[in-house]
Amino acid sequence: MSHFLKAAQLIDGTGHAPLRDPLVEIAGGRILSVRQGPAPEGAKVQEFPGGTILPGLIETHSHLNLPGNGLTLEEAMREGPEVMLATAMGNAATALRAGITTIRDLGAFGTTSISARRAIELGYAEGARIMACGQPITITGGHTWYMGGEADGEDGLRLKVRQMIKDGADFIKVMGSGGGTLGTMAWRPAYSLPEMQAIVGESHRNGRMVTVHCLCAEAIDIAITAGVDQIEHAGFITGPGTQSYDPAVADRLAASGIPVTSTLAVCGTILNALRALESPRPDQVAFLDRWVKTLAMNMDHGRKLREAGVRFVAGTDAGWRYTSFDSLVQELELLEQIGMSRGEAIHAATGFAAEAIHLDGRGTLAEGMAADILVSPGDPLADLDALRDLSLILKDGVSVMPAGRAAMNPVAASCPA
Ligand SMILES: [Zn+2]
Structure with missing residues (x-):
């Protein structure tokens, strides 16, 4: 009927x-x-x-293990896998009730995101449909290594890709540079070009797309040359606290047609949270000041990338720091602020998102x-x-x-x- x-x-x-x-x-x-x-x-x-x-909206970048309540990755990762799985279930439910019918997890501990996906598929719990990569593949000691995704060298990376596929990964996520994990360098590429080519070759041979976290120009360049399917963030960090837009790499990225996940809200939600404090301590004011500058730089680079012809899909980095699982509308508002029409911003979270992440039959x-x-x-x-x-x-x-x-x-x- x-x-x-x-x-x-x-x-x-x-x-x-x-x-x-x-x-x-x-x-x-x-x-x-x-x-x-x-x-x-x-x-x-x-x-x-x-x-x-x-x-239904599609959130293309999230970390379902993380609470999105201000905790650092290091703090959140002190909990055991059972708590991480329960956190993932709660976050998938929050996302669905905010209109996100599909959420892509871009890196979780062990097989927790894959188990969460299964429980929802079986109808045992209510939540957004999950697309999961399992563990994000990272160099030894690299960004998010706590999740279990460490692998190095061309043979080691082929093996790791095969292990992720055996675990049930829908796609492969790679940390192409350092990031917000303590002791990693966001301004340096993580993998060599031959290593990245080994990941892409093995993933594509097995029918899996590859998306790569890139916070510096050199990492973006390696990812483009290796033929990855998507890039996360596309940052231009040059050192601790410094960024410098690279127009040549931006032009190369635009010409490649590789879609980029915007993740602007991850800074926006930090500003909201800190501004809501009634009497912030001096260290909190300093922290806020740093993130005001970072958001301004990210918005400026987002605007320039878009003008260069780079296509963005909407994703918030939900779970990271203060980014709650219902923050996608804020991401769309920030995309509007970097020059997208409202219709274009909605497209970035529906049909274009589905196309970029290879989600068939939806969007x-x-x-x-x-x-x-x-x-x-x-x-x-x-x-x-x-x-x-x-x-x-x-x-x-x-x-x-x-x-x-x-x-x-x-x-x-x-x-x-
Ligand atoms: Zn992320």
Whole structure:
């Protein structure tokens, strides 16, 4: 038995102009048709006058093990794998209730993200559908090594890729430079070009895409040459606390067509959290000052990369520091601030995100696609904030209770000591 959704407009996730007066027919968790006009006589119809129908959002960069409440990676990783799995389940539920029907995990401890994916697939727990890489592959002592992904040398990396696939990885994540883990160097590439080529060759031979965390220009350059499928962050860090945009590498990145995950909100949520403190200590003020500067640089580089022709998909780095699992709307607002239209920002979290992460059958609303559908009572093309207020969330056609505006993007009260 099919049922229908009616609203004022429909954003189909392809980046095209909205469809006025849409009628969406759903049955068995799939979309049977998207058309205009009235529903058939006697049909079961849910009407949302003035509302907008759009695809469920896709969060392309998260770490489901991490609480996103201000803890550092080192602090969060002191918990055992059972706590990490429970944390992942809670985060997947938070994401779904914020309208994120698919969430991609970009690195977790052991097999915890893969187990979380399984429990949700089986229907034993409610949560966003998970795409998981298992452990992020990293050099010995490299960024996030605590998660168990250390591997070095061409043979060692081929073996590690095979192990991740054996564990059930949907795709392969590589730490191509250092990052926020203590003792790593974000301004230096982690792997040599032959090592990166070994990872890409072995992954592609097994039908898995590769995405690479890159915080410096040289790492981006190696990733492009090795033929990776996606780049995370695309930062231009040159040393502790310094960045310098590299136009030649940016042009190469644009020409490659490799999509980049934006992760702007990871700094934005830190600012929100620290600004919410009533009487911050001097060290907290210094910390805030540092992140104000970092966000400003990241926004400037994001704007320049976009102007150079680089295509962004939306991802927040949820879990990292203060980035909660309902922060994706903030990411879209920051993408608007670097020059995207609101329609383009929504495309970056729906159809284009699905294309970039090789998520088939989802991300757009059309006949035969999964019924991952949101309805906002407002118009997100007029104000992206309308995405914080959802009247309906369907995942595979099954209705989920929205979190509600008041619960969205909570600002963490805690702060690093
Ligand atoms: Zn990350």
